[in-house]
Amino acid sequence: MKNTRRDFLKTFAATSLTVPMLSALQVEAAFPEKKLGVALVGLGYYATYQLAPALEKTTNCRLVGIVTGTPEKAETWKKKYNIPDKNIYNYQNFDQIANNPDIDVVYVVLPNSMHHEFTLRAAKAGKHVICEKPMAVSVKEAEEMIAACKAANVQLAIGYRLHYEPFTNEVMRLAKDKDFGKVTFVEASFGFPLRDLKAWRLNPKLSGGGPMMDVGIYALNAARYATGEEPISVTAQTVKTRPDIYLPGIEETLFWQMKFPSGAVSNHTTTYNSGLQRLYVGYENGNLEMSPAYDYGPLKGKTSKGEMKLLIVYHQVLEMEGICDAIINNKPNITPGEEGLRDMKLIEAIFKAAKTGKEVKV
Numbered sequence: 001m002k003n004t005r006r007d008f009l010k011t012f013a014a015t016s017l018t019v020p021m022l023s024a025l026q027v028e029a030a031f032p033e034k035k036l037g038v039a040l041v042g043l044g045y046y047a048t049y050q051l052a053p054a055l056e057k058t059t060n061c062r063l064v065g066i067v068t069g070t071p072e073k074a075e076t077w078k079k080k081y082n083i084p085d086k087n088i089y090n091y092q093n094f095d096q097i098a099n100n101p102d103i104d105v106v107y108v109v110l111p112n113s114m115h116h117e118f119t120l121r122a123a124k125a126g127k128h129v130i131c132e133k134p135m136a137v138s139v140k141e142a143e144e145m146i147a148a149c150k151a152a153n154v155q156l157a158i159g160y161r162l163h164y165e166p167f168t169n170e171v172m173r174l175a176k177d178k179d180f181g182k183v184t185f186v187e188a189s190f191g192f193p194l195r196d197l198k199a200w201r202l203n204p205k206l207s208g209g210g211p212m213m214d215v216g217i218y219a220l221n222a223a224r225y226a227t228g229e230e231p232i233s234v235t236a237q238t239v240k241t242r243p244d245i246y247l248p249g250i251e252e253t254l255f256w257q258m259k260f261p262s263g264a265v266s267n268h269t270t271t272y273n274s275g276l277q278r279l280y281v282g283y284e285n286g287n288l289e290m291s292p293a294y295d296y297g298p299l300k301g302k303t304s305k306g307e308m309k310l311l312i313v314y315h316q317v318l319e320m321e322g323i324c325d326a327i328i329n330n331k332p333n334i335t336p337g338e339e340g341l342r343d344m345k346l347i348e349a350i351f352k353a354a355k356t357g358k359e360v361k362v
C-alpha cells in the first residue's frame, strides 16, 4: 500500500498544476494512511500566508497543532483550521508537546535567534524538526541543533524550499551533467526594500544580521547548488548609508565574492535598499539566467538553449511532502541541518571578511 501511495504521490506532485487539481482529501480517500501531524511554531507572515495554506494541500502531512504567544491568534487559527485545544501551546508550556501523539513534526517559523532554542526543545520532546532559514545565528548554534536532533533520533530539515522545486533542480542538474561544460562564473543577488522599520529583522539580537541572514542566504545557497561545489575563500564589503536605521550588527548592503576549487568565481549583492532577485550562471559553452530566481514563484529563466519551460509548483507543498516522505520512510531528507550549517559557516566567514577587509579561507 505504501509504495503504491508513494508512487501516486510522486506523479501527483509532478503534475499537480498541469491537470485539474485533486484535493488532498480525494488523495487521502484513495490512499488512506496516517498523515504526519505538523505543529507550526510562530504564527507570523510566513506561517500564516505560506505554510498553513500549503498544509491544506499536502498529502502526507497536515496541520494539527500551533504554538503561539498571542492568545487571539490561537482563537483565529483554532476556528480556521479546526485545531483542538489540546494541540494549542504557548512558548512556556511548549515542552508538554512531548506527551502529544497527534504531533509528529514541529516546524519552527520564529525570528532567527529563536530557532536554536525551539529546535532543541522540540528534539528533546522527541519530535522531528523543520526549521526555517537561516537555521541559526551562529555556527555554534547550528552544530548544537544537529547534535540535539541526532541524540534524540529525530530528523532535522531546514526550510530550503527551492531544493524541492523544478527550476532549482534544473540548475543543480546542469552543474552535474555539464550540458554547457563546467561552471566558470556565478552572479547571484537577492535584496528587497525593507519598509517595516520596527521589524525584528532590524534587531541584531533577534535577526543575527541584516539582509544576508534574511535573503542573501538564498544567493549564497544558489552559488553552491549552481556550481555543485563548496567555496574555498570569500571576500566582502559593506556599504551603510543610514546608520540610524541599520544599527551595528545589521548590514544595509553587502557585496561578497567567492572562489571555488574548480576555479569558478562568484559575485553577490544583498540589500535592504532595493528589490533585486537574479541568478546568472556562466558555463564554458553557455549560460543560464533566472529572474525571479528565489521567490515563491512563478520563477522564470532561460539558458543558451532557450526559455526554461518547467512546472510552476507550490514550493512549500513540495518541500513539506519531501521532508515528510523522508520521515515516513526513515531516509535522509535532502535539506538536512548539515546543509544549513554549511551556509552558516560561509555567512560567518563573509561577515569576518567584511569586517577585516581581508580574504577569508573556509
Ligand code: NAD
Residues within 6 Å of the ligand: 042, 043, 044, 045, 046, 047, 069, 109, 110, 111, 112, 132, 133, 134, 159, 160, 161, 200, 206, 213, 214
Ligand atoms: P514574522 O515577523 O512575520 O513572524 C515571526 C513570528 O514570531 C510572529 O508570529 C511573532 O509573534 C513571533 N515571535 C515570537 N517571539 C518574538 C519576538 N521576540 N519578536 C518578534 N516576533 C516574535 O516573520 P516571518 O517573515 O514569518 O519569518 C519567520 C522566519 O521564517 C524567519 O526565520 C524567516 O527567515 C523565515 N522565512 C522564510 C521564508 C522562506 O521562504 N523560506 C519566507 C519568510 C520567512
